[in-house]
Structure formats: C-alpha cells, structure tokens
Amino acid sequence: xxxxxQNSPSLSVQEGRISILNxxxxxxxxxxxxxxxxYPAEGPTFLISISSIKDKNEDGxxxxxxxxxxxxxxxxxxxxxxxxxxxxxxxxxADYGQNFVFGPGTRLSVLP
Amino acid sequence: GAGVSQSPSNKVTEKGKDVELRCDPIxxxxxLYWYRQRLGQGLEFLIYFQGNSAPxxxxxxxxRFSAERTGESVSTLTIQRTQQEDSxxxxxxxxxxxRGNEQFFGPGTRLTVL
Numbered sequence: 001x002x003x004x005x006q007n008s009p010s011l012s013v014q015e016g017r018i019s020i021l022n023x024x025x026x027x028x029x030x031x032x033x034x035x036x037x038x039y040p041a042e043g044p045t046f047l048i049s050i051s052s053i054k055d056k057n058e059d060g061x062x063x064x065x066x067x068x069x070x071x072x073x074x075x076x077x078x079x080x081x082x083x084x085x086x087x088x089x090x091x092x093x094a095d096y097g098q099n100f101v102f103g104p105g106t107r108l109s110v111l112p
Numbered sequence: 113g114a115g116v117s118q119s120p121s122n123k124v125t126e127k128g129k130d131v132e133l134r135c136d137p138i139x140x141x142x143x144l145y146w147y148r149q150r151l152g153q154g155l156e157f158l159i160y161f162q163g164n165s166a167p168x169x170x171x172x173x174x175x176r177f178s179a180e181r182t183g184e185s186v187s188t189l190t191i192q193r194t195q196q197e198d199s200x201x202x203x204x205x206x207x208x209x210x211r212g213n214e215q216f217f218g219p220g221t222r223l224t225v226l
Contacts, residue, residue, distance in 0.1 A: 004154070034214065043116070043203055043217030044155070089154060099168065100215075102147070102155035 003027045004092050006103040013110050019077040021106050023090030026071065030092040034100070035064060035075045038087045047088075048075070080110045114138065116218035118204050124224045125194055133189045133221045137206030145205040145215060146179055146189050155203065161187065162209075194225045 005024045013019045021035075031052040036044035050057040050064045050073065057064050063076045077084055090103040117136045125131050137144050146158040157171040161181040172178070176194075181187040191198055201222050205215035 006154075036217075041219065043205070043219050045217065046214035049214065091155075099157060099160055099170075101157065104152075104154035 002104070003030075003101045004090055004103040006088075006090055006106045008106050009104070010107040010109070013080045013108065015082055015110055015112050016079045019075075019080045019084065019108055019110065021075040021077075021088050021090075021108065023073045023075075023103055024071060025073075025092050027092070027094060027101075028071065029094040030101075031095075032093040033064070033066065033073055034091045034093075035062075036089045036091060036102075037084075038089065038105070044089055077108075080108075082110045082112050084108060085110045116204055116206055116216050118202075118218035118221050120221060121219065122222045122224075124226065126226050127196060128193055130190065130192045131194055131223060133191075133202050133204075133223070135187045135189070135204030135206075135218060137185070137187070137204070138216055140184075141206035141208055141216070142184050143207045143209060143215075144181055144187050145207075146187070147203045147205065148173075148200045149203060149220075150200045158189070158202075191223075194223075196225050199223055199225045 034049045035047040037047050038044040048059050048062050048064050050066050066073045087105040087107045089105045091100040093100045119134045142163045144161040147155040159179045160168040176192045179189045201220040203220045205217045207215045
C-alpha cells in the first residue's frame with residue numbers, strides 16, 4: 001500500500017506556463033516533505049522542502065504548498081523552462097527527515 | 113569529486129550469484145542511505161546508517177540483503193543469491209546529519225540479474 005502517491009505518471013507543459021505536480025499521502029504522522037528532481041542516468045537532486053508547521057515554501061521559480069487536512073502537497077514551477085524536464089519525486093518523513101518514503105515520480109516535459 | 117560516488121555503474125550477473133555494490137558518501141556526512149528503484153516505480157528505502165548508531169534495516173526486503181558501513185565512510189550493499197526481481201537501480205545518498213537535511217544522491221548502480 002503506497003503511503004506517498006503521485007497519481008500523474010507524466011505531465012506536459014508549454015514553456016513559460018505553470019507546471020503543477022501533485023502528491024498525496026496517507027500517513028498523518030508525516031511531518032516533513034521534500035521534492036527531488038531526477039534527470040536520466042543521474043541520482044535525484046534536492047529541490048525544495050517543507051515542514052508540517054508551514055503551508056507554503058518558495059524558492060525562486062519553485063513553490064511547494066502543503067494542505068495537511070487534505071494530506072496533499074503540490075509543487076508549482078513558474079515559469080516552466082525546457083531544462084525543468086525531468087522526473088519529480090515527492091518524499092515524506094514521519095521523523096523529521098530521518099527516513100523518507102518516496103512517491104513513484106511524475107515525468108515532466110516542458111515543450112519549447 | 114565532491115559528490116556521492118557509486119561503483120560499479122552497471123552490473124550484470126547471473127541468478128544465484130552474490131553481488132557487492134559500493135557507495136562513497138560525501139566527506140563529513142554522517143548519514144548514509146541505500147534505496148532501490150525498480151523500473152517504473154519510486155525509490156524504495158532499504159537501510160539507513162547514522163554515525164555509530166545501529167543501522168535501521170527496516171527496508172531490507174529479505175535476509176539475502178545486507179549492508180555494512182565503516183565508520184562514516186564507505187558503505188557496501190551485498191545481495192546474496194541474486195534473483196531476477198533484484199534487478200533495479202540501487203541508489204546511495206548521504207546527508208550531513210540524519211534529520212531534516214537534504215540527501216545528496218549518487219548516480220546509482222544498475223543491477224541486472226539474468
């Protein structure tokens with residue numbers, strides 16, 4: 001039973017528009033969330049994080065929103081660029097970042 | 113290099129053979145993680161080392177899997193009597209401490225069991 005779900009396996013967005021990647025979780029004990037980006041043949045790289053005491057965290061073009069009551073978080077990329085094309089993983093931790101459960105990933109394609 | 117390195121990058125083995133995968137974490141990182149990613153699936157946590165504490169082995173899928181870490185340096189993941197379902201990319205990550213810190217991933221080892 002997946003504790004972290006990313007229900008869209010892929011997403012295509014036009015360059016310059018907003019990309020919204022969604023993540024749902026089932027474990028109400030999760031208190032820390034991260035997004036990772038992965039290019040082919042490389043390991044994932046950290047993108048942005050949010051703890052459960054916040055509902056929004058922004059870093060440049062990337063913003064993560066957390067809705068604890070809905071057990072839902074989303075990553076917004078504005079404006080999207082072709083270099084953002086990658087697989088994005090959502091990860092959640094119940095012990096403030098000791099162990100993480102990763103979602104299956106969403107492949108984002110930003111079209112020029 | 114300054115990043116996490118893993119070797120080999122690719123490993124093809126026959127069913128029933130043992131394999132050993134190596135991870136060199138970033139110097140000074142006390143926490144080290146092993147994950148597995150099967151085709152089309154997310155990252156599956158395997159094992160976590162933090163300093164001199166007993167490792168968290170809760171993610172190891174069977175007793176054929178084991179891992180060692182020497183101090184705060186190199187780690188090896190050993191899979192005995194490999195099975196075809198062990199085929200996956202095995203990713204290692206390290207972080208400065210075990211809590212609330214971003215993990216830095218290596219490029220992974222792609223294991224194929226024939």
